[in-house]
Amino acid sequence: MSKNVNVVIDTKRPNVFKVARLTTLLVATVATIMPVNTYAQESNIEQIHYIRYSNENCIKGNEIVVDAMQQKNLRKIDLMAEFDENWNGNGGRAFTAEAISRFREVIKNVPTQPKIAPTGRNSLYMEYRKTDGSILAFEVTVTRVEMVNVPQGQYNKATVKQFEGDSYLENIINGVVEFNG
Amino acid sequence: MDKKVIEDSEVLYRAALTTMPDSFDEDGETLPALFMDDKGASVERDGERDEQTILEVLKNKFFGKIIGVVKITAGECRDCETYPIATHNFRNQYHAEVHGSPTQIEINTLKALQLADACIRVL
Numbered sequence: 469m470s471k472n473v474n475v476v477i478d479t480k481r482p483n484v485f486k487v488a489r490l491t492t493l494l495v496a497t498v499a500t501i502m503p504v505n506t507y508a509q510e511s512n513i514e515q516i517h518y519i520r521y522s523n524e525n526c527i528k529g530n531e532i533v534v535d536a537m538q539q540k541n542l543r544k545i546d547l548m549a550e551f552d553e554n555w556n557g558n559g560g561r562a563f564t565a566e567a568i569s570r571f572r573e574v575i576k577n578v579p580t581q582p583k584i585a586p587t588g589r590n591s592l593y594m595e596y597r598k599t600d601g602s603i604l605a606f607e608v609t610v611t612r613v614e615m616v617n618v619p620q621g622q623y624n625k626a627t628v629k630q631f632e633g634d635s636y637l638e639n640i641i642n643g644v645v646e647f648n649g
Numbered sequence: 650m651d652k653k654v655i656e657d658s659e660v661l662y663r664a665a666l667t668t669m670p671d672s673f674d675e676d677g678e679t680l681p682a683l684f685m686d687d688k689g690a691s692v693e694r695d696g697e698r699d700e701q702t703i704l705e706v707l708k709n710k711f712f713g714k715i716i717g718v719v720k721i722t723a724g725e726c727r728d729c730e731t732y733p734i735a736t737h738n739f740r741n742q743y744h745a746e747v748h749g750s751p752t753q754i755e756i757n758t759l760k761a762l763q764l765a766d767a768c769i770r771v772l
Binding site: 544555556557558559560561583584585586587588589591593595603605606607614616618621623626628 | 666668669671672674680681682685686687688691711714755757758759761762763766
């Protein structure tokens with residue numbers, strides 16, 4: 469499963485020692501996926517004091533926590549919205565506004581962030597993996613959602629469910645919660 | 650190479666282009682989205698050529714737009730219950746496609762997952 473990177477911006481507790489604890493790698497990683505400066509400017513926040521890993525969204529006291537994985541996924545979806553016809557060189561269809569809206573809604577509401585990728589058929593692929601080999605995957609389209617659960621990587625025990633209608637988001641969230649245990 | 654029949658032992662190569670940057674994750678692992686297309690998955694048959702030759706052909710064919718290439722045998726495709734089919738044409742006698750089944754072109758999510766796990770990245 470992907471690990472979220474949360475950027476914690478604390479305006480009332482300047483603590484330069486926490487900054488020193490950051491590794492260069494961590495800063496570089498976050499810098500590549502998160503427009504931290506832009507966010508800070510937009511939020512009227514002067515300085516980022518520390519960055520930490522977390523798998524949960526939270527707002528505690530003076531801390532503003534940004535789920536960087538969610539931001540990364542949302543930015544990827546924004547890019548998908550700009551794809552032209554034949555974006556993949558194999559006749560891939562441009563994503564409809566309706567599809568993009570649905571993808572954004574899903575990413576904004578799932579409890580943990582998946583790996584995502586556009587497909588060549590106007591859908592979004594989402595994937596969660598556990599260290600024991602278990603896989604939870606979704607294909608999200610405008611009209612339906614397909615959920616595949618592969619326990620311990622055993623494809624002969626895989627289950628496939630399809631959701632249609634307004635309850636698709638609830639079904640996705642329930643599937644993720646159940647998978648995460 | 651039989652132009653119409655793809656033997657189980659034959660290796661099929663699928664190229665990921667710069668236009669498909671999410672074919673691999675950050676760790677370089679293949680994502681099923683590489684095989685999720687409404688036209689099935691276009692592949693290059695080995696045709697008794699060595700791998701280096703095939704990779705060079707693919708690189709030339711796509712003018713440096715390749716970000717990766719994966720390979721899988723036709724037998725492994727069939728183990729995943731997908732359907733490799735020879736679709737050679739006047740431009741490329743080695744062209745083939747992997748379909749979801751004999752009656753369905755699209756590869757569903759479960760089968761795409763299996764293909765992604767079974768394939769080996771060679772570039």
